[in-house]
Amino acid sequence: MKRNTHWKFTLILGIVGFVLALQYNSMNTTSTRDTRDLWAIRKELSNEKKIHSELLEEIREIDQTLASYTASPEANAAEVLQNTLDKLYKQAGFMPITGPGFVIEVAPSPESIAFGYDIEPVSSELLAWFINVINQHQGNELEIDGKRFTTLSWIRDVNGNLTVSGEIVSTPPFNIKVVSPTMEDSEKLYNLLLTTTIQDEFYLDDLVLSISEPTDRITLEGWTGGFENQFLKEQTKE
Structure with missing residues (x-):
């Protein structure tokens, strides 16, 4: 009877020790820190702001093109379309x-x-x-x-x-x-x-x-x- 009780007591202590070890690990595991210096972060922020500015410029140009189509009479629609086409050809590298x-x-x-x-x-x-x-x-x-x-x-x-x-x-x-x-x-x-x-x-x-x-x-x-x-x-x- 004593041997059976001793075995149960040992099992309980083992389980408690395992749980405590898991808690200790979770408390001492720190998340990965960003080790970049201030200038590296500022450079990345500057690049993101540049991309944001370029996207805004593209949206502005598209809005201006749409406004030209809306405001132009039918007689000038072909000219506006040709200007847009020439611009796209230039961007794609087809023109000198x-x-x-x-x-x-x-x-x-x-x-x-x-x-x-x-x-x-x-x-x-x-x-x-x-x-x-x-x-x-x-x-x-x-x-x-x-x-x-x-x-x-x-x-x-x-x-x-x-x-x-x-x-x-x-x-x-x-x-x-x-x-x-x-x-x-x-x-x-x-x-x-x-x-x-x-x-x-x-x-x-x-x-x-x-x-x-x-x-x-x-x-x-x-x-x-x-x-x-x-x-x-x-x-x-x-």
């Missing part, structure tokens, strides 16, 4: 554009030439990384080896050749042109490229980037890839 920017020459490194290394095309991964660096500042337009890069463009390695939207990019040297919304934006992007590690990444592939200083007028050609309309249909008057 001139603005402040700079030119980047992608060329083989002097060492690779001196040692007689074979000059390889730029890899699609490296070019994609470069474009991501450019896109850290919104509103920039690109032309890669005379080929306009737009939101409809893609980068691929095809049979060992770098292509942009199916067009082969020349083996270095070739130029990349960048146009920014303003001269101030162009200078900021220029300084970013001088301080980022992207130049080191190109150098690891035996390539160097020669970045010219920003100027007021850089011209990019329009995209010649065409546009396939799959869903919209023209409505004709009966």
Whole structure:
């Protein structure tokens, strides 16, 4: 009888100890704290405010377009529609554009030439990384080896050749042109490229980037890839 009582007492003590251990763990488990410093938080807040401002600007432009359609008589509706269409073509990169920017020459490194290394095309991964660096500042337009890069463009390695939207990019040297919304934006992007590690990444592939200083007028050609309309249909008057 004593042995049975002793066994029950031991079981109860074990259960009580287990519950106390769980409570102790829950009281001493602290939630993950945000360890970022004040400047990191301010920078993230600034980026969010910038995105918010850009969205408000887009909404304002759409409201102005709708107001133009509503206020314009039928005779001017076609002109308003054409202006809207031209603006969309420009945003999509179908039309030439001139603005402040700079030119980047992608060329083989002097060492690779001196040692007689074979000059390889730029890899699609490296070019994609470069474009991501450019896109850290919104509103920039690109032309890669005379080929306009737009939101409809893609980068691929095809049979060992770098292509942009199916067009082969020349083996270095070739130029990349960048146009920014303003001269101030162009200078900021220029300084970013001088301080980022992207130049080191190109150098690891035996390539160097020669970045010219920003100027007021850089011209990019329009995209010649065409546009396939799959869903919209023209409505004709009966």
